Amino acid sequence: MKSISIFNNVLGPVMRGPSSSHTAASVRIGLLGRRLLADEPVYAKFTFDPSGSLATTYRGQGSAMGLAGGLLGMEMSDEDLVRSEDISRQIGLKIEYVVEDRGDTHPNTYNVLLKGSTGKEITFKALSTGGGIISLEELNGKKVADDSEYINSLLPLPPEKSPSMPFRDIYEIKSMVGERGGQLSDYALAWESALGGVSEKKIMKLAVSVADLMKDAITEGLGGTEYADRILHRQSHLLSGKPPVGELIPADLNNRIIQSVAAIMETKSSMGLIVAAPTAGSCAALPGSLLTVAETVSKSEDEITRALLAGGMIGVFIAQKGGFAAEEGGCQYECGAASGMAAAALTELMGGNAAMSMNAASMALQNSLGMICDPVADRVEVPCLGKNVMAAMNALAAANMVIAGFDHVIPLDEVIGAMQEVGNAMDHKYRCTCKGGLSVTNTARKIHRKLD
Numbered sequence: 536m537k538s539i540s541i542f543n544n545v546l547g548p549v550m551r552g553p554s555s556s557h558t559a560a561s562v563r564i565g566l567l568g569r570r571l572l573a574d575e576p577v578y579a580k581f582t583f584d585p586s587g588s589l590a591t592t593y594r595g596q597g598s599a600m601g602l603a604g605g606l607l608g609m610e611m612s613d614e615d616l617v618r619s620e621d622i623s624r625q626i627g628l629k630i631e632y633v634v635e636d637r638g639d640t641h642p643n644t645y646n647v648l649l650k651g652s653t654g655k656e657i658t659f660k661a662l663s664t665g666g667g668i669i670s671l672e673e674l675n676g677k678k679v680a681d682d683s684e685y686i687n688s689l690l691p692l693p694p695e696k697s698p699s700m701p702f703r704d705i706y707e708i709k710s711m712v713g714e715r716g717g718q719l720s721d722y723a724l725a726w727e728s729a730l731g732g733v734s735e736k737k738i739m740k741l742a743v744s745v746a747d748l749m750k751d752a753i754t755e756g757l758g759g760t761e762y763a764d765r766i767l768h769r770q771s772h773l774l775s776g777k778p779p780v781g782e783l784i785p786a787d788l789n790n791r792i793i794q795s796v797a798a799i800m801e802t803k804s805s806m807g808l809i810v811a812a813p814t815a816g817s818c819a820a821l822p823g824s825l826l827t828v829a830e831t832v833s834k835s836e837d838e839i840t841r842a843l844l845a846g847g848m849i850g851v852f853i854a855q856k857g858g859f860a861a862e863e864g865g866c867q868y869e870c871g872a873a874s875g876m877a878a879a880a881l882t883e884l885m886g887g888n889a890a891m892s893m894n895a896a897s898m899a900l901q902n903s904l905g906m907i908c909d910p911v912a913d914r915v916e917v918p919c920l921g922k923n924v925m926a927a928m929n930a931l932a933a934a935n936m937v938i939a940g941f942d943h944v945i946p947l948d949e950v951i952g953a954m955q956e957v958g959n960a961m962d963h964k965y966r967c968t969c970k971g972g973l974s975v976t977n978t979a980r981k982i983h984r985k986l987d
C-alpha cells in the first residue's frame with residue numbers, strides 16, 4: 536500500500552512556477568541537496584539523461600530556477616524564486632547542467648554532484664514522480680532503501696511512521712462505502728488524520744487554508760497579471776465584457792467557471808502563488824469549478840472544505856496506482872486526474888454520497904483517457920489552459936449526470952487501472968518531452984525561438 540497523503544501528494548504543494556514536477560520538485564531536490572551536504576553549496580552539477588523529459592525541458596519548465604532556489608535555501612512559495620539563478624550567480628554558486636547518457640529509466644531523474652564551501656562533496660540521484668513529490672534513490676553511490684528520514688521533513692504533513700489506516704486502498708473503501716454509506720469527505724478525513732497522526736479538526740483547518748489560497752489565486756488572476764516570459768497574456772477578464780463581434784452563448788455558470796480557470800492559470804504563469812491540484816499544470820480545473828459553483832449555489836465554508844477533501848481522496852486513489860507525472864502517462868495524469876477529482880468534489884458539494892462522488896470521478900476519468908502532454912514552447916500554458924477548461928466542464932457534466940441518475944458503467948478502480956495501461960502504452964514523445972503533438976508545430980517552434 537502506498538500511503539499517499541491528500542496534502543503532501545494531491546492538494547499541494549503551495550508553490551510558484553510553471554510545473555510541479557519540474558519547478559516544485561526541483562526546489563525540493565535543491566533543498567534536499569543542501570541538507571545532505573550540510574555545508575554552503577558553491578558548486579552543483581545536474582546531469583540529465585537524453586531519453587528523459589528534463590533534458591529538453593529543464594529551463595522552460597522551471598527546473599533550473601527551482602534547483603537554484605532550493606540550493607539557496609528558498610521555499611517553493613518564496614517571492615524571490617524567479618530571481619534564484621541571478622542570485623546564485625551573484626553569490627558565487629556555480630551551477631552546471633549536462634545532458635549525457637546515464638542509463639536512467641525514469642523520465643525525471645536528477646543526477647547530482649554538490650560541493651560545499653568547506654570542501655565537502657556529495658553525489659545523489661533523485662526522482663520527481665509528479666505533483667512535486669520526490670524520492671531519493673542513491674546517496675554517494677549507495678542505494679537508499681527507505682528515504683523517509685530525508686524526505687518527510689520537506690512535506691507539509693509529515694506522515695506517521697506506522698500509521699493505522701482506516702482502509703488501505705480503493706478496493707477496501709468500496710466495500711466500506713457499500714456497507715456504511717456516508718460522504719467521501721468522511722473517508723478523506725479519516726484517511727488523512729490517521730496518516731498524519733493529527734485530529735480531523737486539524738485536517739479541516741488545513742483544507743480551509745488550501746481553499747483560501749485557491750480563492751486568492753482567482754482574485755489575483757482576475758485583478759490582472761503581467762510576466763514577460765509567457766505565451767498568453769491577460770485574457771480572463773474578456774468573458775465579463777461585451778465581445779467586439781457577436782455575443783457570448785448564454786451559459787453563465789460555464790462562462791464564469793472558464794473565467795476562474797483562466798484567472799488561476801494566469802496567476803500561475805506570472806509566478807503567483809498557486810496550489811498544485813494535483814499538479815501546477817492542472818491547478819485550475821478543481822478550484823475553478825468547485826469555488827465558482829459553490830459561490831453560485833451559496834455553499835458554506837464547511838461544505839466547500841469537505842468537497843475539496845472529497846476531490847483529494849480521488850487523487851489519493853489515482854496516485855496509489857500511477858501518480859501525476861505527465862512524463863509517465865501524459866496529460867490524463869494531470870488534467871484528467873484533476874477532472875476526476877473535480878467531478879467528485881462537485882458531486883459531494885451538491886449533497887451526493889461517497890458512491891456517487893466515486894461514480895462521477897469514474898465518468899470524468901473515462902472521458903480523459905489518452906490525453907497527451909504536448910506543451911507549446913516548453914511553457915505550461917498552451918494547450919494547458921484549454922485542457923484545464925475542458926477538465927472543469929467535463930467535471931460539471933459528470934457530476935450532474937451522476938446526480939441525475941446516469942449510469943457510469945465502469946467502476947472507478949477499473950478506470951484508474953485502464954488509465955495506467957494507456958499511460959504505459961503512450962509514446963515517449965507525448966509525455967512532456969516537447970517532441971510531439973502541438974509542441975512540434977511550426978507555430979510552436981516559432982514561439983519557442985522567440986521566447987528563448
Ligand code: SF4
Pocket residue numbers: 816817861865866867869870907908909910915916917918919922967
Ligand atoms: S499538456 Fe497537460 S500535462 Fe502537459 S504541461 Fe500542459 S497541463 Fe501539464
